[in-house]
Amino acid sequence: GNSVTQMEGPVTLSEEAFLTINCTYTATGYPSLFWYVQYPGEGLQLLLKATKADDKGSNKGFEATYRKETTSFHLEKGSVQVSDSAVYFCALMSGGGADGLTFGKGTHLIIQP
């Protein structure tokens, strides 16, 4: 079956630091990959996505590249801000969306001023 593994948190960084949150996956076929963000007290927002190997998703300064050879989709940002503090979920979708999303456990990111 499908599974997603992401680094455990919390991850605490200082403002303007470089961020990497690791995500690896196991899936049959060719899944689409996503990063969602959940701010305190809010629902999930789509941050970025990639639908095929070597695609790079980007949004709000965040980037992630679909690496089929390493089955990874690591999230990066060059300079984090306090407002980036949130829980980040890596997820995959296979079967054209018919099977729902498989989520990682989430990584709580804390940015200190």
Place this chain on the structure above:
Amino acid sequence: SAVISQKPSRDICQRGTSLTIQCQVDSQVTMMFWYRQQPGQSLTLIATANQGSEATYESGFVIDKFPISRPNLTFSTLTVSNMSPEDSSIYLCSAVDWEETQYFGPGTRLLVL
């Protein structure tokens, strides 16, 4: 993209009662799903809401406990039946658009006393 609304946004219920959560999408979508997010946890897929037919449930979830309807392409309901404190959770509706991207509603925060 799809914008999803849910009602109610939160509720406090007595054990043994039932609560129906409504989910409305602002555009026609292909798939709709219901997830549960227990406190501090990741999301778990409850079921796929199928238009005009019975929902497809994931392992560990049954129709008697979580009856689901989807009468048209943009609307679905989830009922949490005969509630117990273990059902306290956030329930999220999601929908997949024609670009196979999944969007989430803001969630319904349920507390069962």
